[in-house]
Amino acid sequence: MDREIPKEVRDKERRNRIIKYAVAVGAVVVVIAVVMSLMRSSVNKKDIVLATVDRGTIESSVSASGKVAPAFEEVINSPISTRIVEVYRKAGDSVDVGTPLLRLDLQSTETELNKLLDQSQMKQYEIEQMKLNNNTRLSDLAMNVKVKAMAVSRMEVELRNERYLDSLGSGTGDKVRQVELAYNTGKLELEQLRQQLENERQVRDADLRVKELELNIHNKNLAEMRRTLSEAQVQSPRKATLTYINNQVGQQIGAGEQIAIISDLSHFKVDGEIADSYGDRVSVGSHAIVKIGREKLDGTVSNVTPLSRNGVIAFSIQLDDDSHARLRSGLKTDVYVMCDVIEDVVRIANGSYYMGKGDYDLFVVTGGDELVKRKVRLGDSNFEFVEVVSGLEPGDQVVVSDMSDYKNSNKLKLK
Structure with a gap:
């Protein structure tokens, strides 16, 4: 049991x-x-990237983001408020000078143009009528002046005769004074008529110039309307590629609204953006390098916007080879704007470890098979090299790849 x-x-x-x-x-x-x-505590040598510290020249730079854009791009806007009637081309088509792109409804504009033409003709007739009236009025006044001048001449003769008779004792003093008064009055009336003729001529000329000026202004408006009507016949202004077109037939569009964009896709530029804190280091004429993958293209800063927007400053780069095979509109790039040349400095290769000036903990090869973390101060840089301010000497081998997995280790075995 x-x-x-x-x-x-x-x-x-x-x-x-x-x-x-x-x-x-x-x-x-x-x-x-x-x-x-x-x-x-150990790392394989093939998993890291080593760089040897040396001494040389650094052309310091600031990095920026860039985007490839056509070197030439023209926006075509609607010159009038109208609607789209027909579309002749689509985005991506190659167009030549004068190639029709689309047709707008121009009926109201043509009606307005015809109205302006009629008004112009009417103003011309008004000017011709005014010239005839002016000639008639001025001719009448000129004839009055001539008649009055003849009358004054006759009075002058009568005055001489009366004075002669008075000297012979055949006339009287009263008669002489009467004729003399009539003669002086006639001269004043003649002078008044001549002044009236001159004033009338100036007034009529001024009125005529006003009418001619009104006609001139009207003809300028007419020419502007003709130009607007011509632009409403939407055509390509140059040989290029149509990159955008409003193809919504029947859609109402306002004056100044974008309806098409043509671009030269055989030549390109780069539009860059950089933090405004580095704005003073980017100027027109600065040398720039654009990186597209492994390709490096040289260029020159051609334009810098004076205003900061959302903390960034925009600038443009004119490329030395603006028709390079790698260039594509809209392609994102890395941009390095060269700022200064620093001679005879200690330097190491640039890499993902570098985030700007300051202190870094970098692993340095010692004894051939060991990595020791060392405090290093770094300065300016470009896309190839970083300036070493302190902590490293020429000949040192430094890990320049990502070592974030070993941030808590001070020594590592190198296998």
């Missing part, structure tokens, strides 16, 4: 099992920790 195991024995066996399990788990944890520690 089986006997019941005492409670003390059962508790002891349970404690032994728990201790065994705890020891086993602890051993596994220790093994894992040791393995991870061994893995963490």
Whole structure:
């Protein structure tokens, strides 16, 4: 007959099992920790990138983002408020000078043009009528002046005769004074007529010039309307590629609204943006390098916007080779604007580790098989090199690849 195991024995066996399990788990944890520690404390040479510190020249630069854009791009806007009647081309088509792009509804504009033509003709008739009236009025006044001049001449003769008769005693003093008064009055009236003729001529000339000026202004408006009507016949102004066109037939569009864009896709520029804190280091004429993958294209900063918008300053780069095969409109690029040349400095290769001037913890090769973390101060840079201010000497080998997995380690074995 089986006997019941005492409670003390059962508790002891349970404690032994728990201790065994705890020891086993602890051993596994220790093994894992040791393995991870061994893995963490060593690094394979083929998994890192080493750069040798040397001495040389750095053409310092600031980095910016860039976007490839056509060197020439023209926006075509609607000159009038109208609607689209027909579309002749689609985006991506190559167009030549004068190629029709689309047709707008021009009925109301043509009606307005005809109205202006009629008004111009009417104003011309008004000017001709005014010239005839002016000639008639001025001719009448000129004739009055001539008649009055003849009358004054006759009065002058009568005055001489009366004075002669008075000297012979055949006339009287009263008669002489009467004729003399009439003669003087006639001269004043003649002078008044001549002045009236001159004033009338000036007034009529001024009125005529006003009418001619009104006609001139009207003809300019007419020419502007003709130009607007001509532009409403939407055609390509040059040989290029149609990159955008409003193809919504029947859509109402306002005056000045964009309806098409043509671009020269054989030549390109780069539009860059940089933080406004670096704005003073970018100027027109600065040398710039545009990186597209592994390709490096040289260029020159051709334009810098004077205003900061949303914390960035925009600028444009004119490329030396603006028809390079890698250039595509809208392509994102890295841009480096050269600022200054620093001669005879300690330098290392640029890499993902560099985030700007300051202090860094970099791993340096020592003894051939060990990496030791060292405090290094870095300065200016370009896309190839970084200036070493302190912490490294020429000949040192430095890890320039990502070592964030080993940020808590001070030494690493190099395998």
